[in-house]
Amino acid sequence: MIPVKSFAGKRVAIFGLGKSGLTAARALKAGGAEPLLWDDKPQSMLAASKEGFTIENLKVADWSEIDALLLSPGVPLTHPEPHWTVKAAQAASVPVLGDIELFARTINAIPEARRPKTVAITGTNGKSTTTALIGHILKAAGKDVHVGGNIGIGILDLPDMHAGTIYVIETSSYQLDLTQSFRPDVAVLMNFSPDHLDRHGDMDGYIAAKKRIFMNQTADQTAVIGTDDHWSQGLVTEMTAHSPMKLVPISSRRTLGRGVYALNGVIYDATAERARQIIDLKTVRTLTGRHNWQNACAAYSACRAVGLSVEAIVAGLHSFPGLDHRMQEIGRIKNVRFINDSKATNADAARQAMSSFESFFWIAGGRAKAGGIEELTDLFPRVRHAFLIGEAAELFEKTIGAAAVCTQSRHLFTAVAQAYAEAEKSGREEIVLLSPACASQDQFTDFEARGNAFKDAVAEISKSIVAAG
Numbered sequence: 001m002i003p004v005k006s007f008a009g010k011r012v013a014i015f016g017l018g019k020s021g022l023t024a025a026r027a028l029k030a031g032g033a034e035p036l037l038w039d040d041k042p043q044s045m046l047a048a049s050k051e052g053f054t055i056e057n058l059k060v061a062d063w064s065e066i067d068a069l070l071l072s073p074g075v076p077l078t079h080p081e082p083h084w085t086v087k088a089a090q091a092a093s094v095p096v097l098g099d100i101e102l103f104a105r106t107i108n109a110i111p112e113a114r115r116p117k118t119v120a121i122t123g124t125n126g127k128s129t130t131t132a133l134i135g136h137i138l139k140a141a142g143k144d145v146h147v148g149g150n151i152g153i154g155i156l157d158l159p160d161m162h163a164g165t166i167y168v169i170e171t172s173s174y175q176l177d178l179t180q181s182f183r184p185d186v187a188v189l190m191n192f193s194p195d196h197l198d199r200h201g202d203m204d205g206y207i208a209a210k211k212r213i214f215m216n217q218t219a220d221q222t223a224v225i226g227t228d229d230h231w232s233q234g235l236v237t238e239m240t241a242h243s244p245m246k247l248v249p250i251s252s253r254r255t256l257g258r259g260v261y262a263l264n265g266v267i268y269d270a271t272a273e274r275a276r277q278i279i280d281l282k283t284v285r286t287l288t289g290r291h292n293w294q295n296a297c298a299a300y301s302a303c304r305a306v307g308l309s310v311e312a313i314v315a316g317l318h319s320f321p322g323l324d325h326r327m328q329e330i331g332r333i334k335n336v337r338f339i340n341d342s343k344a345t346n347a348d349a350a351r352q353a354m355s356s357f358e359s360f361f362w363i364a365g366g367r368a369k370a371g372g373i374e375e376l377t378d379l380f381p382r383v384r385h386a387f388l389i390g391e392a393a394e395l396f397e398k399t400i401g402a403a404a405v406c407t408q409s410r411h412l413f414t415a416v417a418q419a420y421a422e423a424e425k426s427g428r429e430e431i432v433l434l435s436p437a438c439a440s441q442d443q444f445t446d447f448e449a450r451g452n453a454f455k456d457a458v459a460e461i462s463k464s465i466v467a468a469g
Contacts, residue, residue: 016072098178123190137316366438
């Protein structure tokens with residue numbers, strides 16, 4: 001755990017007692033603060049009280065005696081309207097913070113000579129794979145690395161700070177909205193596509209939240225930015241003219257005059273006078289597809305920025321095992337390969353997986369995001385048969401129309417069984433792809449639970465075939 005000492009002797013209200021809220025409470029208490037906890041769920045408050053925390057009804061609290069509000073990233077800060085705790089805090093001029101800000105204040109208090117380095121990653125898609133990839137490359141090179149944030153371990157649950165450590169942190173737009181002093185040594189922004197607009201009001205609000213990852217960087221620090229969408233291209237143009245940090249544009253679609261890019265899977269480093277060929281990613285099975293080429297360009301650029309050699313980075317790329325629930329091959333039964341891409345919670349993420357295969361049996365659906373799957377129409381001819389689940393099943397069938405055969409499976413276990421039965425008939429190598437293009441919360445707690453259910457369904461099919469002889 002990272003003790004947060006910047007609020008020692010002060011009272012900090014915490015609303016939202018999920019994993020990040022409780023972790024923040026422990027870190028604040030370890031640093032000498034007095035956390036005051038509240039939640040809408042009585043069972044969450046009961047669990048917190050059993051740990052010895054003070055439960056304080058923030059609806060009737062005297063906010064003049066509170067020094068800060070620590071808000072769970074899942075609680076609305078601005079849209080569709082500020083949460084009641086935010087309104088109360090703002091009325092009393094109490095700062096509203098998140099766990100990334102607590103981390104930032106802690107690391108900024110350390111003298112520069114002993115300060116750990118921080119690599120932070122954000123973007124609509126690819127940030128989890130890129131975070132995991134950077135962490136893997138650095139660990140493979142023998143560095144003291146801790147990976148967390150919006151992926152895996154909460155940021156304040158990571159080991160305490162000391163010189164030589166590198167923190168690799170995935171950051172969401174919700175978390176960045178709650179930061180004021182965060183200043184990563186390397187900040188990576190992968191891309192933009194419409195997402196979470198209900199929480200940010202519109203695309204401008206969403207982009208503004210993501211841009212906060214760069215707001216405190218200085219000339220000694222590095223910004224790595226994808227340029228494969230028009231919003232990101234505009235940001236690079238803006239930052240080239242007005243921002244002090246070292247800027248490294250990346251692309252997986254075209255040659256860059258300056259930056260790091262991938263052409264047909266081959267990474268080139270054009271940050272010096274001449275472009276240098278680095279690695280052919282077509283030889284790395286866990287980094288297939290154009291989206292993974294962008295992830296690899298970002299990871300290469302970030303690792304170079306913290307001083308790693310080209311040779312060490314190439315070795316780390318070759319040994320990367322891949323990320324759970326993201327283009328993860330979980331097994332094969334007879335002629336059928338099963339690909340778990342449960343982390344594809346919107347259409348843009350699903351496009352990345354769908355573009356990697358010439359044809360496939362598609363399991364999609366869940367709780368639809370704004371726009372549904374309209375933008376995927378050019379890929380529908382690759383779909384041999386769509387098996388649709390969850391709330392979006394009827395909507396998706398209407399969108400797909402006559403472009404592909406559809407079955408409303410409704411439930412994931414049913415969809416896996418039906419998809420396997422159809423795929424196995426051909427006798428050729430086939431792909432069953434779970435890439436839902438939807439949130440999971442209509443039937444699962446999160447995308448990980450959905451991906452694990454997919455794995456369980458495949459395992460059951462395999463077991464039944466073995467039992468049948």
